[in-house]
Amino acid sequence: MSEPLIQLNNRPYPFKDGATIASLMAENNYDFPSLIVKVNGSLVDEDSWHSTVINVNDNVEIIHLFGGG
């Protein structure tokens, strides 16, 4: 049986049971102040990052808005 996956920023990423947006961000050190989070195309507000659970095959986008000095 192949490893269950999600898509994180259009790259395959291992699925973990109970993963949330917040835990995904912590794993990847994504703590940039200006982030846009979408799951399966829908915006997820910052208040919901800890409570939004990720499911297998979900398409998660964590977009950093930074354009450089």
Add this chain to the structure above:
Amino acid sequence: MKKLVANSSKCTGCGACEIACSKAFYKEENREKSAIRVTANDGGYNISVCDQCGDCIWMCSAVALSQAPNGVVRLNKKSCVGCLICVGECLRNFFFYNNDLPTPFKCSACGICAKACPADALSISE
């Protein structure tokens, strides 16, 4: 601290204060040039006017804002370059701008509107 004190619960929405203010400073009866604004709100009225808190002073790019000894925050119109940062900085929207005017404006606690108010909703505190 000198400032205009407003009691919105007494306000009848007549707009006499706005007329008095714009007439005194800009020779026009035009609420868009008044430093005191009355808006309808939840069955009553809300009076919006600067309370001289001074939060705008620090960001003035021409160093044209200062707080007088009596507490009133004053704009030096000769130094002002019309950048309108003060208008943006006041998150309660007590600093105003008008596209006809070279500089922004706000309440200077002169008391003219308090005299014009028929409902006793405005007064000057010292």
Add this chain to the structure above:
Amino acid sequence: MPENVLKVETEYSDHIPSREEIAAMKAKHRVLATYSYEPSTIERGYNSRSLYISVGGDYDTSEQDPLTSSAKGDNGVVIGEKAVTDLMKDKFTGGKGFDLYHLWKSVKEDTHWNAPENNVVISPGPLAGITQYAGTGKSIVCSISPLTGLPFDSNVGGFFGPFLKFSGFDALELQGKSDEELIIFIDGNAHTISVETAPDESIDSHILCEQLTEMYAENEADKMNISVVASGRAAEHSYIGCLNFSFFDKRRNCVRIKQAGRGGIGAVFRHKKIKAVVARYRGVHGDSNNPVNKKLINDAGVRFHKQMAQLDTKQNNMRKIGTANIIEVMDRYDLLPTHNFQYGAHPETPKISSKVYIEKYVTQNVPDGCWYGCSMSCAKAADNFELRTGAYKGSKVCVDGPEYENAGGLGSNVGCFDPHWILEANFYCDTYGVDTISHGTMTAFAQECYQRGLYNLDDTEGLDMRWGNGYALNELMHQMVAGDGFGVIVGKGVRQQKRIFAERFGKVAPEYEHMLEGQAWQSVEEPIIDKPIPTAHFNKHLVDCEALKDFGYDDEKVLNEIKGTSLENAGANNDSAFIAHPKRWEKIPGIPTISREEIADWPAGKPYYSDDPVCPYTNGRPWVKMTPEQVAEMEEFGMENKGLEYSEYLMKESLAQQGGYALCNKGPQHDEAWLIFMDMVNNQIPTFEDKAEALHYFPMFRTWFGLLGLCKLPWNDVTPVNNKNEAEPHKFPEHVQNYFDIYEGVTGFKHNEASMVRQSERVYTFQRVFILRMGSGMREHDMPPTRSLGPISAREYLSREERYDEQLLEKIGVNPADMSTEKKIEVIMDYRKDQFRQLVDAVYKRRGWTPNGIVKLEKLIELEMDLPELVRIVRPHLKAEGYWPSGTEFAKYDSM
């Protein structure tokens, strides 16, 4: 609620002059020429005329636009006016466009940076000087750069640009060469210009700008109406000279400076013996540009100001700490250039994070935007900072910074994690007039060469060039000022360092190696002395080094190596000793002394002494040239392209950014494209075509600001609340609309994305043809140093082994198990180089250029830039490459 800061207490009296001193200096001026002009009314952001000044010298001006009126003075000085034509406004807009336009007409194909016909052109732009929106005071300065030999555009903050404009001029040209030190004074209210000799004023900016602000202001209040353009003494002996543009900070009661940092234009300025240009203008207000529709400008301004008031503290804290807020962010994302771009992070970064600067150095809650109306207000200053070294040792000064690039370039990239040394270097770069970014990157290169043993302490006359030596970082500049010492070599930049190191350094002739014993010490890879030495021992000479045992240095090997060397502790805290003074070698009879020209043909392995007058110092050591392997090694990690040093972002893992840097017209500066997050982290541009599209849009968009007089930071350093709902949030559409509004407000023209890109693409393409004209502009010139593409050494590979092994497996389809590190590096770098090749193909195609990077005729026609001057430059290349179009509609271009 921020505390209302009305005044900052400062202790700058030791370098703020008295009125008497100023009067005495002014009395020594000799006026060479004066010029009076008619005041102009600005219409839609334009005066429709520019100012031309020649400071003397003989050169051909026949190709330049004519002077509509002029005055000639002594020493060949000319002051005059030129018309700004409709063609200029239409095709070149302003700012960088006007600069390049005049520069093209000033120079020939073989014009060097120090020829009298080289021109320093300064232009703000039609939107510059409005007061209502953030970031509207900028100028672009162009000249032929000493580093690249190519036209260079350098970006700088306000006030000078708006003052120049409101004085009556859309651009300023500075051409020629003077024999005496000059000051140029533009009085925008009296409508007069004078060129005067100025023998006694300082040359270094932090003093000179105070002197001239005092000299030309009518009274204290008038100081805010003065802006000075100046450089510094290090710009006279290096290629990395910068220009400082000053403004008066009323809250600090002192002068502040912003930099036109990159490109070495300060060296051109100082070579012309111009000390300063002073502009005075009283009467700025929101109408000064005579806008067509002020409401659009006011409304956009207030919208933006409100955003900054509401959101900045929750986002980037630009007002509190400016661009330094990203130091720790870059480190966490492995993008902070460390040890000459080898790594992207360092465990000691917390010592130089923005928190440290906020807590200990930078004065808080004092807004200091570099032009009126900047609610982003990102300029920062460390007040009352006491200098430990150099010409102003012991003085307390105002340090303008640190910007992110300084904390990176003068910090992690050179291995320095002491915030004091970073700020001291930041200060000296500014006042001595050199670019902090180039200084950081070129010092990092010199350090890596030293760490690899390509030269040693003997060659540097005792200056320890290991990672982390903050003292050396500053001492190099003091030596540039003196025109003497190893700093003079380093100050020529990475490209010249490679040449000089190859010619001048290398192994000591083997037959003389025995003389090393007790005389000098070979560099080692890890810092020898990394434990603190108590303050009681500062400035003592630890001659036999036995005393070091008391402080825990018991490594016998180390102690034997430095035995006999005297060490001077240069730190003012518990930093370790870094200076050694090896005895000089006695000159050995029988070894020939040869000239610089002879070095190239000298046989490898045969020792020689050099009498090179360009690098005047010698130490009696018989040289042997570097081996070809060592020379090739330097090419791989010398982080320059086209002669300019890379700026401070680690691009190794972002193919798009590798292109963003190497395909930049002036050299690797990130102002054209910053795509690292979009590429690496967000993965929003996965294909070559996606990257090529981004490398089309973003350079065109970002360089648009430089035509108009705008700063790019307000575009994307604060994020509107609704931005996340936009289809293309990385374009910040709400802010783009603000720019369309202020553009329409001033000029009356309605832009959309396509017209804005086209306006920019015209000047961008002109610049590409200009660098082709000057000997660059082809595919071979857009090729980057190998380190910028990936890990070139075992240390780099092994530092991120998991990541690279995974890439080998997943992207390249090669199993890393049982492969040696060398082999893995070879495979991954071959892959990276091929990826880069494909990227360049895609980008050139998207831009309408040939596979060799030449702008096609069809593209010039499409942009209506098919001017004869440009066609003549591209034609021979297009014909030779088979891209010259046939067809009757193109026939006229054959004879242009």
